[in-house]
Amino acid sequence: MTTAIYTASATASGDGRNGHTRSSDGVLDLDLAVPKEMGGPGGAHSNPEQLFAAGYAACFHGALKLVARSQKIELTDTAITVDVGIGPKPDGTPGFILNVAIEAELPSVSPEKGKELLEAAHQVCPYSNATRGNIEVELTLA
Numbered sequence: 001m002t003t004a005i006y007t008a009s010a011t012a013s014g015d016g017r018n019g020h021t022r023s024s025d026g027v028l029d030l031d032l033a034v035p036k037e038m039g040g041p042g043g044a045h046s047n048p049e050q051l052f053a054a055g056y057a058a059c060f061h062g063a064l065k066l067v068a069r070s071q072k073i074e075l076t077d078t079a080i081t082v083d084v085g086i087g088p089k090p091d092g093t094p095g096f097i098l099n100v101a102i103e104a105e106l107p108s109v110s111p112e113k114g115k116e117l118l119e120a121a122h123q124v125c126p127y128s129n130a131t132r133g134n135i136e137v138e139l140t141l142a
Contacts, residue, residue, distance in 0.1 A: 017047060038086075049084040049098070056127040057082040060102055063125035067117055075117075079105040081142075098135045105142040114141045 009024040012032075018040065022029045034040020035047055061080040068075045083101040090097075102122075106114040118139045122128045131137060 021051075049086055052098075053082045053084040053100075056084070056100065056102075056125075059127045060121060060125045063128075064104065064117060064121040067120040067124055071117075073109065073113070073117070075106060076108045077105070078108075079142075081105075098131075100131065100135060100137045101140070102137065103140050103142050111141055115139075 010021055010028060011024070012019055012021045014020045014032075017032055017034045020031050031045045032047055033043055033045035035049075036042035057080045060082065061078070064078065064080065065075060081103045083103075085099045085101075086096050087099075088097075089095050102118070104114065104118055106117065109117065118141070122137070122139060128137065
């Protein structure tokens with residue numbers, strides 16, 4: 001196993017998707033609810049897909065900035081939006097799968113350079129590396 005330079009730890013309790021999650025340092029401490037679209041109560045509570053989307057967006061944005069800096073490109077007014085979808089497995093077997101759409105706002109570079117940077121960030125981002133080959137990921141420019 002690779003030696004970690006940082007390890008995050010969180011615990012989920014209660015009723016799974018209608019439960020509670022808390023990071024070991026207490027910074028993240030929130031109730032969870034199944035979205036209405038999945039038959040749950042929804043409301044003012046987060047869910048695992050939102051948490052995954054937020055983490056992936058932040059990580060991918062960092063990877064994008066790293067790649068741009070390595071190419072001596074200054075990015076300004078950038079944003080990354082990650083949509084995480086969940087649905088039944090297409091083969092009809094029990095279980096669910098995720099899909100991800102990553103949209104980048106890169107107004108300070110040409111569309112060609114933006115696509116190049118997106119692809120390079122997708123090779124560097126730990127979330128992309130962890131999910132590669134496991135879930136469908138679509139990259140687009142806004």
